[in-house]
Amino acid sequence: MKKQQNAIIELADISKIYYQKSQLFHTGAGDVVALKDINLTINKGEIFGLVGQSGSGKTTAGRLLVKLENPTRGEIYLKGAPVSGLKGRELKEYRKQVQMIFQDPYQSLNPHLSIAETVMEPLIVHGAGTRESRRQKVLDTLETTGLVPATDFYDRYPHRLSGGQRQRVAIARAIVLEPEFIVADEPSSMLDATIAIQLFQVLLNIRERLGMTFLFITHNLAAAKYLCDRIAVIQNGVIVETGHTRDVIDHPSHPYTKTLIASQPSFDICPIL
């Protein structure tokens, strides 16, 4: 694969297989191939969409990127450096640069921690700043995600927030370390359409102000069209089509992409969702 100058993340021949356990003789019958020889390059500053239906392996790809799981085969490169086998301090350094926004904001916030504690955790873990500067950083980050005035939210607990507000807190936690790269795993799928649009605006704002790169995982082509510079369409763990968002949606070449586009209700009437 040709190395591109401004590539921030590269997936080279990534495969992920979930082996069936508790078999005396391994026949391979129950194994699930979640990803098969995936090659992707994500450039600095872009929002890259990974589009596919449920079970297509798109979330697995995100989990591999944040090292919640390890690939069965293949290698992930962050700015040209391989990331498999990172341990201890190096892994921590990697985590500082790659963060994740989870799908369900009702599950991704610890109900026993206040908003401040949740957002501050990455700063504490990485020993960033003093007590006072951390507080200021958390307040600034909450403002960035649109939780204004931030002091109102600072000491609250997740159960007093709406789904959209919770997801903003999750975004604040992901960006507070100012990472280079963020995996957003269907961040809007649990929210209604108007809140989702506001959330996308927040993500676009963040990219503009902090220059972060996003991998946006979604099943919603319209959301991808709204947000992403380039997209890859994934089916059963195989990437079937990659290209600039506009090209892929206007001139789909793979039958699966055509099916996905056809399955979007009233795609032409509502240009956004």
Add this chain to the structure above:
Amino acid sequence: MSYYFGFMHRFSSNWKIFIQNPLGKAGLALLSLFALMAVASFGLHLLGPMYDPMTGVDPVVSRSVGPSTSHWLGTDFIGRDILCQLLEGAKIAFIVGLASAFISIIIGTVVGMVSGYAGGIVDILLMRLADMVMVLPSLVILLIIAALFGQLNIWMIVFLIAILRWPAVARVIRSQTLSLKQRPFIEASRVAGASDIRIIFKHIMPNVLPLAFLYMTFRVTSAILVEASLSFLGFGDPGQISWGMMLQWVWSSGHMFQAPYWLLPPGICISLLTLSFYMVGRAMDEVLDPRLRREGQ
């Protein structure tokens, strides 16, 4: 500090559920009564040396007599006031029950969290150890140790009960940890770079503590019963009055069927105190598990 405020907020809404439960109400009322008795025991010395539960002897009484104005529940065989002993016994029951339950939930919670979170070989080793301790008969072990090393003092008994009674707590906490471990907020914390220790104590512990406190109420019950049995069999701390020891004196001085005013109070107190902890525990169970609540609550 902010954790404290969140706790208070949840506390007030949970308190309503707790107090609406008849078991919770009755249990708490009984428990308060015993707590008052235990507190009252600290004022006994104000009544004069005659009312010291251990050494105070009424000079005009030389045998066990029934209730009178100077001894509301009567005296034991050498003229010590039974009510005073009962109050002192309440204090000891609380100390033994709460202290050993507290130690055992600390051990059980830590072992359970580590075992559930770590998984693999650590999990197997810790849980097999728990199984081994769980099948040990506490009372028999305590009797053997008491027989080997002579009389145990009260803190030794507390400690021994605690280290024999943690496995049940550990198993419950482990299973709770196993399900918590899969929750996205734990993964979010891992992605943030948090260490395992931090995840266990900052993220998992607050979520299992309510369950740990629920199990503490049941541990209290069993600790009080073990201590009472031990004392009744004559292996208690000879320097401390307890309800079990009062029963032992009734038995050994031959008043079993001659002095109901002496036999019944400690027996009833042991039953009611363990019952009240059990009822409080059941009501807490309902707070923690909404499925146990009746419709409309």
